[in-house]
Amino acid sequence: MLLTDEHGQPAPPPLDAYEVLNGERIPDLDAIVDLAAKLCDVPAAVINVLTADRQIQIAAVGFERSACRREDAMCSITVVSPDPVVVSDARTDPRFADSPFVTGVIDTIRFYAASQLRGPAGHVLGTLCVFDHRPRTLTIEQKAALDKLAVLVVDVLELRRRTRQLEHTLIARDQVIGELRRLRAELERSNDALLRFAGTVAHDLRSPLMSISGTATLLAEEAYENDPDAVAADAQTIARAARRMGNILNDLLSYAGVGGQTRRCRVQLSDLVGDVLEDLRADITAAHATVHTGDLPTVEADPTHIRLLVQNLLSNALKFRHPDRPCRISVDAAVRPHEWMLRISDNGIGIPAAQRDDVLRPFVRLRSDLPGHGIGLATCAEILRTHHGRLDIGDTPGGGTTFIATIRHPGPGQGENREPGGADAERAARAGIPASG
Template sequence: MIKAKIHDREKERLALLNSYSILDTLPEKDYDNLTKLAAEICQTPISLITLLDDKRQWFKSHYGLGVSETPIEDAFCAHAITGNDPIFTTEDARKDERFYNNPLVTGDPNIVFYAGIPLKNASGLPLGTLCVIDNKPRKLTESQKESLNILSEQVINLLELRKNKLELERAHKKLKKFSKKLERKVFQRTNQLEIKTIKLELMINDLESFNHICSHDLQEPLRKIQMFISQVSDTEFNNLSDGGKHKLERIDRSAARMRDLIQDLLTYGATETIDNSLTTVSLKKLVLDVKDVLCEELKQYKTVLKIPKDCEITVRPIQFKQLLFNLFTNAIKFTKKEDKPVIKVMGKIVDGADYPEMDLAEDKRYSHIMVSDNGIGFDQKYESKVFEIFQRLHSDEEYQGTGIGLAIVKRIVTTHNGQVRVESSLGNGASFEIFIPLAVKAI
């Protein structure tokens, strides 16, 4: 007896066989029908669908045979899957040096005739065979060979259907597991969103209460303080010592700063509550409106205001004019005394996809507003800090301010679902870029 060779791609072949998850499965009628039909067509008492792993040949269907597997070293099918012939045949195994003393020939089931067609998948790797066996010598006709080949293709079809079904079931389980996981996440996110909504409502209520305190409880005593300071300045100022005069001036400046701080806080809080109607207007028109309000300051500091390029913007006009007002007054405030402030405002319509660094919606269009100045500028590392409330980069002795102006700018942009950034360097002014979603016009 000569043992069959190991297949050239045995490791790959075994991995493929395992992927079908068919070894040691229960009998199935579809496979049994094919072996029965093969035996009847070829007129043999035995027909098998065999699958070969590294130790045995296992029978998915065994027509006319009582066992379900035999050792691989005795298997005729092991020879069949390593050969190049489309059908492996031995007409009389008793006279074949490869099988004459094989236990399956000398003992039960007393194989004499064997014909097997390798069961190959699309890549050409054999999983096993569809074979017919007789205990007497015989030959298959061409018609029988052709029929056996057709039946072997049907075995492969059944195996592929099984594999596809298993993959679908696994995919369904993964999808079901993912769906449950997603459902849990959605539930968690929904709860988190509800909590955030409640917190936001509480914050808005707190903000409204704070605005009420600012507008009434804080301003009233402050007005009295300023009134008394004014009275003392008018009637007693000349009677004070130099130290007293200096202290009174400092009290007056502190009261004025407190008044500005309260007004800025009121403006900051009002950005969420006033002027809720969005309107599409010309950027230039809003700039000119703010210019009229600041006409005295612009004249006083000989400010040059340029609007080289206009565009439409969809905003809450009152809020956006406040934004421009804050940027203009900042530009004037932070210009060196020996320089004339130069403010340039430009606008254009852009696609969100063109600015990936700004995290804009790629399918939306935006009004891109640029406000630049020739002021003292600041180190770029402080970009995020300048937009925070009460954050200042200079002392009162250098430049007056409350540290709220740019926080109001950021808040107004946020309420418009927009983005803002600033580029600056020391001594080279600042350039603010604002992106506001453009209203979609009806066709």
């Protein structure tokens, strides 16, 4: 990704992008300082880079590498000079005479010459400098050689930066592609198992799984062109959805194998509804719908079944929205002494009272012009039956449908298994959930 400065010009990469501040020896840079010392016929040469407050020697010959405060560094003066600096005797140069590298506090440098290290955008990274403890000068040829070696230093640094960048990109790309391939294999296995699952809930899982699989395939094809970080983030979103769907499928297969037993535990409805809304985000956006959620409590229920219940009821509200008004959906819940209730209300086309019992039977469809197989609400009714609950259907004030799912708390005296069925607005009112606007 190309970074720009406040003027819209290419911004220099940060110094740490070159990965030279960790003390690692870089053989190519060691070779350059050795060559610089030999060409200039001096005992010492160094490559310095400057941070906001420090000078760090990343390659040196003639002494051990070290670091110092930026204000003490002779190179802090050199980097602001547009021309190469050559000082025959630093004691006589007012720019350097008081430097601790000249006065003996740190060193007793006399001869000093430096060329700037300029990055591709013209920014100064530091210097390539040579020095001696006795006064001397450089020939024109030696000055030119020092400048060329400074350019070579930048080339090495840029090659190092781009190589590391490419390595990181390739690693990220390989990780993303590997994850996408794993996801595809996982999704294909899940889809095969889904096709073998003959229960009434199969249609609730096949569509989102195939949608995720298609998205994963598309991301895999675009991974070479897209920003690896963005692709990786998308892949993680797919992975989370795939894991949730895989968990549902596995739980449903187990549920079918044990004859419909429920496995109750504490379920935080706010988290569960949030996950469903994330999975339905594309449908919600396409319907231009607004979903309001109230304060949702923690309840005792089978999380897999309740998730399917919420998904089916929300999908139903989106599918049967009214064509002449914005789609509005609300999700509320309340806990009572012996039961808890979940209410999902919409302002859609509604369900005629005479047909509310019918829609809870498998394969019953009231509208042949809308997609579906007539299984979703029947699945909701079956889920509530296994929880010793019921699904009541009423009117939403102003138009639409209100579903009230009532589930008894587990334990002794739980009560008989009531058959789910249609209900009028009076039942919905008895649920004790504040009316939504």
